[in-house]
Amino acid sequence: MRSMIIGVGWLLWLAAANAHSEEPPVCGSSTVEGFSNVQIETSDITLHERFFEQVLHADSIQRLDHPQTDVIRVYCLRDVVVVIRQDLRSPHPTGWVQINFVVKNATAIQETLQAAVRESSLAQATQADREKVVRFRMKPGVMRGHRKVDRLEVYGPEGFLIGFDQPKS
Numbered sequence: 001m002r003s004m005i006i007g008v009g010w011l012l013w014l015a016a017a018n019a020h021s022e023e024p025p026v027c028g029s030s031t032v033e034g035f036s037n038v039q040i041e042t043s044d045i046t047l048h049e050r051f052f053e054q055v056l057h058a059d060s061i062q063r064l065d066h067p068q069t070d071v072i073r074v075y076c077l078r079d080v081v082v083v084i085r086q087d088l089r090s091p092h093p094t095g096w097v098q099i100n101f102v103v104k105n106a107t108a109i110q111e112t113l114q115a116a117v118r119e120s121s122l123a124q125a126t127q128a129d130r131e132k133v134v135r136f137r138m139k140p141g142v143m144r145g146h147r148k149v150d151r152l153e154v155y156g157p158e159g160f161l162i163g164f165d166q167p168k169s
Contacts, residue, residue: 027061027076037074037081038099040160043091045071047157048084050133052077054120055113055154056162077162094158100144106152106166110136113154133157141168 042048052058052075061081062074071086078101103109114136117123122130135155142151149165156162 027059027081028079037083038097039083039085040094040097041092042084042086042158043093044157045073045084045086047133048160049073050120050122051156051160052082052084054122055116055134055156057116058082094160096159096161098161098163100163100165103164103166106138106150106164109164110138110152 052073053060056075056077058075058077060073061076062072064070064072064074066072068088070088073084075082075084077099080099082099113134117130117134122133125133133156137153137155139151139153141148143149144151144165148168150168151166152164154162154164
């Protein structure tokens with residue numbers, strides 16, 4: 001089951017992956033009728049690139065650079081297409097965006113992602129610079145909907161958050 005919380009910020013639902021392609025990028029095997037992707041705006045796409053590529057190891061589906069207009073990166077994150085766009089003429093910070101996934105083992109995901117950070121160029125960054133890209137918080141036994149879960153929160157750049165909820169047995 002997937003849920004998505006949309007907060008203050010620049011979040012657009014698009015019919016296609018972006019206005020510049022005829023066919024929307026496809027990722028994974030799951031499809032949700034009427035849902036194509038999530039697009040977010042950012043003021044610094046390099047932070048999101050580091051987060052998606054070095055920490056999450058998300059598949060890069062598409063990279064578009066339109067000089068003096070925008071830069072677009074498209075990733076596949078757990079069968080969800082995530083489009084990140086930086087408007088070069090008028091950049092906007094992301095604001096607050098949260099995507100939630102139900103998982104079998106939140107602790108294993110945390111260990112995997114923390115290992116990815118240690119093995120990436122982020123390991124050499126200062127704590128402050130590393131925290132601009134990624135931060136982790138494990139919250140055991142929190143209520144999500146009508147059930148208790150162990151919740152891993154992975155904070156990315158500019159208010160982007162991914163929640164991994166592991167239902168309690």
